Amino acid sequence: MSVQYKVVRCNINGKDVERVVDVRASLTDMLRNDYHLTSVKKGCEVGECGACNVLIDGECFNSCIYLAVWAEGKHIRTLESLLGPDGELSDIQQAFVDEAAIQCGFCTPGFIMTAVEILEAGKLYSDDELRKLLSGHLCRCTGYENILRAVKKTMYRRLGKEIDF
Amino acid sequence: MYDMKALYEALSVEEAIALRLAHPEAQIIAGGSDVLVQMREGKRAGKELISIYRIDALRGVTIDEEENIRIGSLTSFSHITKDPIIQRYCNVLGEAVDQVGSPQIRNIGTIGGNTCNGVTSADSASTLHAWEAIVELAGKNGVRRLPIHDFYIKAGTVDIRAEEGEIQTAILIPKASYENCYGHYIKYGLRNAMEIATLGCSVNVRLSPDKSTIERCRIAYGVAGPVPMRVPTAEAVANGAKPTEALLEAFGNAVIEDINPRDSWRASKAFRQHIAVEMAKRALRESIIKAGGELA
Ligand SMILES: Cc1cc2nc3c(=O)[nH]c(=O)nc-3n(C[C@H](O)[C@H](O)[C@H](O)COP(=O)(O)OP(=O)(O)OC[C@H]3O[C@@H](n4cnc5c(N)ncnc54)[C@H](O)[C@@H]3O)c2cc1C
Ligand code: FES
Ligand code: FES
Numbered sequence: 426m427s428v429q430y431k432v433v434r435c436n437i438n439g440k441d442v443e444r445v446v447d448v449r450a451s452l453t454d455m456l457r458n459d460y461h462l463t464s465v466k467k468g469c470e471v472g473e474c475g476a477c478n479v480l481i482d483g484e485c486f487n488s489c490i491y492l493a494v495w496a497e498g499k500h501i502r503t504l505e506s507l508l509g510p511d512g513e514l515s516d517i518q519q520a521f522v523d524e525a526a527i528q529c530g531f532c533t534p535g536f537i538m539t540a541v542e543i544l545e546a547g548k549l550y551s552d553d554e555l556r557k558l559l560s561g562h563l564c565r566c567t568g569y570e571n572i573l574r575a576v577k578k579t580m581y582r583r584l585g586k587e588i589d590f
Numbered sequence: 591m592y593d594m595k596a597l598y599e600a601l602s603v604e605e606a607i608a609l610r611l612a613h614p615e616a617q618i619i620a621g622g623s624d625v626l627v628q629m630r631e632g633k634r635a636g637k638e639l640i641s642i643y644r645i646d647a648l649r650g651v652t653i654d655e656e657e658n659i660r661i662g663s664l665t666s667f668s669h670i671t672k673d674p675i676i677q678r679y680c681n682v683l684g685e686a687v688d689q690v691g692s693p694q695i696r697n698i699g700t701i702g703g704n705t706c707n708g709v710t711s712a713d714s715a716s717t718l719h720a721w722e723a724i725v726e727l728a729g730k731n732g733v734r735r736l737p738i739h740d741f742y743i744k745a746g747t748v749d750i751r752a753e754e755g756e757i758q759t760a761i762l763i764p765k766a767s768y769e770n771c772y773g774h775y776i777k778y779g780l781r782n783a784m785e786i787a788t789l790g791c792s793v794n795v796r797l798s799p800d801k802s803t804i805e806r807c808r809i810a811y812g813v814a815g816p817v818p819m820r821v822p823t824a825e826a827v828a829n830g831a832k833p834t835e836a837l838l839e840a841f842g843n844a845v846i847e848d849i850n851p852r853d854s855w856r857a858s859k860a861f862r863q864h865i866a867v868e869m870a871k872r873a874l875r876e877s878i879i880k881a882g883g884e885l886a
Contacts, residue, residue: 429596448597451626471627473784478694484668487694490626492592492619494599495643539693560783561692 435496437462438506452488452496453477456503464504464534468563475562478535479503485539485561504534507541517544517579524575528566536562540576544583552577592626593635600642603728607755609640611730616640618757620664621698623691624707648702648759651675657765658724663702663758667714668693670701680763681880682773682794686717689777692784702758705741708748708817715742715818716792717775719810722767729756745816770796771806774876776869780856788857789813789865793873795828801883804828807841807874814849814866823847824870833878834886842871 434443437460444459453470456462456479465488468476472490479488480502507515514522517540521527526536536559543550543558550558555573564572581588598613600606610616616638619625628634642648648664651673659679661670667687670676676684687704690696690713704712705725718738725741727734731754738761741749750756773794779785790812796805807828812818824844831837851862878885 447591449591449594451592454591471630472623472691472695472698475692475694484697485694486697490622491698492597492622492626492641492643494597494641497644557783558693561694 431494433494433497435498436500438502446493448492448494450493452479452486452491452493452501455493455496456488456501462503462505466531466534468531468535473563474532475535475539476532478538478562480538480542483542483545485542487561502538502541504537507537516582517541517575520575520579521572524571524578526567526571526575532562532564532566536564536572540579543576544580547584549580549584549586555580592629593632594629594639595636596638598638598640599644600640601644602647603645603757603759606640606642606645606757607728607730610752610755610757613638613640614752618642618706620700620703620706621666623695623699624703642757654762659763659768661701661761661763663760664700665702667696667699667701667704671696679768680721680771680773682775682792683714683717683721683763686775686777686790686792687714689713689775695784701761705738705761706748706750706758708742708744708746710745710815710817711787711790711813712818713775713777713787713790713812716790716810716812717773718761718763719818719820720773720792720794720808721763721771722808724762724764725758726760726762727751727756728759729754733759735762739820742817770881772796772877772881774873774880776873778865778869786856787813789851789862789869791866791869791873793870793877795874795877795881795883797833797878797881797883801881802832804831804833804837804878804883807877809845809870809873811845811849811866814851814862819849821845821848821870828874832886833883838871838874838885841874842867845870 429448430445433446456465466476468474470489472487477489527533598609619639619641648662652660654660667690671684671688704714723738771794775792777787778789793809795807809821827844853859
């Protein structure tokens with residue numbers, strides 16, 4: 426076939442951007458190859474592991490099974506948006522480090538973007554609710570408990586509450 | 591990169607119908623959580639796709655002028671679960687689709703895709719059968735509505751006439767079906783998240799005003815046969831009966847008459863039959879309690 430292209434305009438990490446994109450591209454392809462946002466990982470590429478997870482208009486999506494052309498008009502956020510002006514880590518990233526919730530790091534950007542959605546809801550979730558909200562990510566290293574703890578601690582801190590464990 | 595031949599994008603239902611007629615070989619893609627995975631696996635590699643994902647008019651839940659609950663075909667699972675109309679009138683549907691895959695899958699997966707794929711394990715399917723949902727399709731000859739039972743033809747095949755340019759536009763739940771109805775869905779899977787149902791069971795009841803009698807009971811299963819199915823023998827046992835522990839037993843045992851599960855790597859036929867009985871009892875118990883009844 427002749428390659429088919431389309432202009433895609435969207436807002437990525439707070440910046441309005443525009444690119445000509447191959448219609449066969451996934452959003453992962455576009456974010457990594459056109460915008461060099463390499464926090465977006467290619468894991469399974471079939472929607473199962475969450476390594477490619479990004480926020481689109483405030484909700485989490487696995488970008489590997491999201492066509493790049495669907496990004497038209499959308500607000501997309503990746504892990505890169507969390508860094509401070511001098512490259513400082515955000516509270517949730519620091520909590521992952523402190524809790525040893527990160528080992529090889531491959532699953533981490535995806536997990537953290539889900540954590541961002543959880544934290545921005547401004548709610549106090551139970552452990553069971555947090556487990557369910559985090560269940561779209563696979564981690565081969567940490568055994569999940571430290572990840573749960575990192576998210577839970579940050580949730581309590583942001584809500585100004587005492588941690589009850 | 592996906593191995594697709596071409597991508598056509600519709601921004602309205604009319605455009606989708608026109609594109610379907612112009613490209614009869616092309617496949618519809620909504621959220622793509624089935625289609626793109628199959629394409630990646632090579633099953634649909636090299637095909638043309640018609641994307642309907644950006645037809646925003648097909649999103650959202652409303653009550654229409656006939657008082658049907660109207661769920662646009664592109665409404666995602668998470669938006670169904672969060673919707674106040676669903677929570678008020680058909681909570682069990684929101685609870686059922688909240689058991690699909692993972693949060694990310696529930697944000698991309700649509701109820702239209704979940705029914706159009708014709709799969710027996712689809713988490714919305716048994717509840718839609720148990721609530722006698724109506725499927726709405728639009729094509730070159732206008733709008734066509736049919737009961738969900740008739741929409742499913744056989745495993746993987748539903749009544750969508752591609753040659754007429756049809757796409758599914760909505761799922762409707764009529765007032766007579768949801769009014770004063772309370773239901774419960776149980777998904778039996780090998781793990782809680784990211785798992786296709788070994789068996790799914792959806793029950794709902796309408797009790798008499800004094801809550802002493804089950805006026806109407808409906809039950810449907812997914813994975814108890816090649817397509818989702820109702821279980822009339824069990825329904826007949828419960829209709830008009832008093833909500834008692836003895837009824838739960840009789841109801842559960844009656845499901846065996848109608849269901850026809852098979853052996854698969856996930857579970858044997860015997861195991862599915864065994865859990866089908868238990869799930870029917872538990873789902874009926876929960877439905878009665880949700881409806882404000884008590885078990886004698
Ligand atoms: C990791 C993962 C986990 C999953 N877990 C579950 C689960 O637990 N339970 C479950 O039920 N499903 C599960 N699924 C399957 C899938 O998410 C659902 O079936 C979903 O509802 C499909 O919707 P979609 O919009 O993504 O469909 P698509 O992939 O876009 O389409 C599915 C089919 O329907 C057709 N179609 C879609 N919309 C229309 C329309 N409006 N008119 C005509 N034809 C249409 C398409 O042509 C295609 O044949 C899972 C998928 C993945 C990737
Ligand atoms: S790479 Fe997207 S979910 Fe695994
Ligand atoms: S830290 Fe290695 S996969 Fe999660």
